[in-house]
Amino acid sequence: MPDWRELYQELILDHNRRPRNFRRPAAANREAQGFNSLCGDRLVLYLQLRDGVIDDIGFQGAGCAISTASASLLTERLKGKTAAEAEALFRRMHALLTGVPEPEDPAQPELGKLQALAGVAEFPTRVKCATLAWHTLHAALAGGQALVSTEE
Amino acid sequence: MASLTTPSRASGPAGYDVEAVRREFPALAQAVNGHPLIYLDNAATTQKPRVVLAALRQYYERDCANIHRSIHTLGERATEAYEHARRVTQRFLGAGSAREIVFTAGATAGLNLIAQTFGRMQVGPGDEILVTAMEHHSNIVPWQMLGQEKGARLVAAPISDAGELIWEEFERRLTPRTRLLAITHVSNALGTINPLRRLIAAAHAQKIPVVVDGAQAVAHLPVNVAELDCDFYVFSGHKIYAPTGVGVLYGKSEWLERMPPWQGGGDMIRSVSFEATSYNRVPYKFEAGTPNIAGVIALAAALDFALQLGLEASAAHEERLRQLATERLKSIPRLRLIGEAREKVGVLSFVLAGIHPHDVSTLLDQQGIAVRAGHHCAQPLMDRFGVPATSRASLAAYNTAAEIEALAAGIAQVQEMMS
Ligand SMILES: Cc1ncc(COP(=O)(O)O)c(C=O)c1O
Numbered sequence A: 001m002p003d004w005r006e007l008y009q010e011l012i013l014d015h016n017r018r019p020r021n022f023r024r025p026a027a028a029n030r031e032a033q034g035f036n037s038l039c040g041d042r043l044v045l046y047l048q049l050r051d052g053v054i055d056d057i058g059f060q061g062a063g064c065a066i067s068t069a070s071a072s073l074l075t076e077r078l079k080g081k082t083a084a085e086a087e088a089l090f091r092r093m094h095a096l097l098t099g100v101p102e103p104e105d106p107a108q109p110e111l112g113k114l115q116a117l118a119g120v121a122e123f124p125t126r127v128k129c130a131t132l133a134w135h136t137l138h139a140a141l142a143g144g145q146a147l148v149s150t151e152e
Numbered sequence B: 001m002a003s004l005t006t007p008s009r010a011s012g013p014a015g016y017d018v019e020a021v022r023r024e025f026p027a028l029a030q031a032v033n034g035h036p037l038i039y040l041d042n043a044a045t046t047q048k049p050r051v052v053l054a055a056l057r058q059y060y061e062r063d064c065a066n067i068h069r070s071i072h073t074l075g076e077r078a079t080e081a082y083e084h085a086r087r088v089t090q091r092f093l094g095a096g097s098a099r100e101i102v103f104t105a106g107a108t109a110g111l112n113l114i115a116q117t118f119g120r121m122q123v124g125p126g127d128e129i130l131v132t133a134m135e136h137h138s139n140i141v142p143w144q145m146l147g148q149e150k151g152a153r154l155v156a157a158p159i160s161d162a163g164e165l166i167w168e169e170f171e172r173r174l175t176p177r178t179r180l181l182a183i184t185h186v187s188n189a190l191g192t193i194n195p196l197r198r199l200i201a202a203a204h205a206q207k208i209p210v211v212v213d214g215a216q217a218v219a220h221l222p223v224n225v226a227e228l229d230c231d232f233y234v235f236s237g238h239k240i241y242a243p244t245g246v247g248v249l250y251g252k253s254e255w256l257e258r259m260p261p262w263q264g265g266g267d268m269i270r271s272v273s274f275e276a277t278s279y280n281r282v283p284y285k286f287e288a289g290t291p292n293i294a295g296v297i298a299l300a301a302a303l304d305f306a307l308q309l310g311l312e313a314s315a316a317h318e319e320r321l322r323q324l325a326t327e328r329l330k331s332i333p334r335l336r337l338i339g340e341a342r343e344k345v346g347v348l349s350f351v352l353a354g355i356h357p358h359d360v361s362t363l364l365d366q367q368g369i370a371v372r373a374g375h376h377c378a379q380p381l382m383d384r385f386g387v388p389a390t391s392r393a394s395l396a397a398y399n400t401a402a403e404i405e406a407l408a409a410g411i412a413q414v415q416e417m418m419s
Helices: A010-017 A065-078 A083-097 A112-122 A124-142 B018-023 B050-061 B073-093 B107-122 B141-150 B167-172 B196-205 B253-258 B293-309 B311-330 B357-365 B379-385 B401-418
Strands: A030-036 A041-050 A053-062 A145-149 B101-104 B128-132 B153-157 B178-184 B210-213 B232-236 B247-251 B269-272 B277-279 B335-338 B347-352 B372-374 B390-394
Touching (some): A030 A124, A041 A065, A065 A124, A112 A124, A124 B357, B107 B178, B107 B232, B107 B247, B128 B141, B141 B153, B178 B196, B196 B210, B247 B253, B293 B311, B311 B347, B311 B401, B347 B401, B357 B390
Parallel strands (some): B178 B210
Antiparallel strands (some): A030 A041, A041 A053, B232 B247, B269 B277
16 A cells, blocks of 8 residues: 655655745746646746756746655756756656666666655556656757647 | 335434445445545546446346347347336436437537537527536537537636626626527536526527536436426436446437437438438437447436435435535635535535645545545636636535544645645
8 A cells, every 4th residue: 555655755745845946047048838637737847058058947837746846856956967967867757757667777867856756656646746847847858838738 | 225215223314324325335335545435526426336236237147139129038128128218317307208318428428419419500600609607628618619610609607706607697698699508507616506497597588598517416406307498408327326438418309309410320310321311210310329228227227226315315415414514624724615605515625725636635545535636627617716726525425424524634634744
């Protein structure tokens, strides 16, 4: 039986109560909107990308604790990283959250704090809450203005 | 079954024995996440009683045959059971004739059928189709599609903060351009019961036909289409103890006779050649192809079950629970109840300050309590109340006062967990 404490770890609750980078960076030059049509949640992710490096990153919107914490942790982790690193992390997180077993690969990005989101894989109805920010990141990196829906 | 409403020691004030009712529903007797299941998502779908499960078994184990075409014993049994279901449904709705009962796949299918047949005859360029701000998407989108096809406009009558239609605003939207009123009997997200008789009379005074979405009504209040005088009434079986994938469309025969068929195929024809096809009579004209035979037969069992329970008695029971639930929820700090119509059924939509409905659902589920979180297929309504989503507890005949107390305690616990 999955335990709610696995899902709502203290780190998640903290990022829900006090989301980091909850703003639009003044010089943002990339943005994408994520929409969870199941629950109506929306978030906008903003990137300030220069020479392939994420100089600044932020998000806005309203969502559940899982989607808010996921977006908050994402922004915290990716500030100062390269677009290539962000893409690699997107793939790693996608596998983690959807419960896909991963091969051992020393080149994989470390999860660190993001490990706190792993519990979601045990709650099938909540996986999309956690992946929303990451899909939105993927779209923002791909460029342009995009609307991402969790209903592929 | 007949003993369900006879007094017993466990009975409530009206002699309603809810424990006896519960024993008819095998799914209620299970544990979820280590707690006894408390099922409060009845507006989404209800659990199924033994008689319905038995009807499905009987059809598949004994009477399984196609209907209206097989000249053998099983075919006769199946056809008889299917047509018996039509008469049961007719009586259940108070329709004048069994020919006015069309079996569909559900409320959504019924509304689309009406839009694509009656709607197409009725609505033209520049016309208006009137709905309300509290409609389910399935009573919005088919009309929008029709409007786009015909160049007609969809108009929505607004509602008050309590979640009631505003009479003057409604009346003002009945214009000479209004060609059709499509309205829900009961709101799935607010529980509001619309004053149908008065609304229908006002529409008819201007020769405007009325389509009623009864999906949330039939399990919770007695319905009589002849008294309502509505032109169409649709509902889904699964919200009144029947299986999914079966539903009912009632239509006045004067309309059904004039409407073109919707889908073409077997059973809906009288004769077919490559030059021309003549259509079967009403209601078969609207039942193309092999229908959900088992579902229809089980629907009749479900409607009989609801009648034996006594819709008056179960409605009174649900009303007592609704009052208790309203009182309990309103005493929870930082809880906002959405939908406080004077006339409503046991649907309690709420939001907790600072806690998203999805988190509420997951955490209640950990305590074995099933409620719905989301926009309830009524996004325009959520916009009206300025929330992206709500949590919704919805009652049925088998819920108990103890379950309501558990819900209230569960919500308080969620607030504690998330604080
Ligand atoms: C008011 C209302 N109308 C229509 C429907 C659609 O019913 P179904 O999905 O069974 O076709 C529902 C179901 O949620 C409803 O609550």
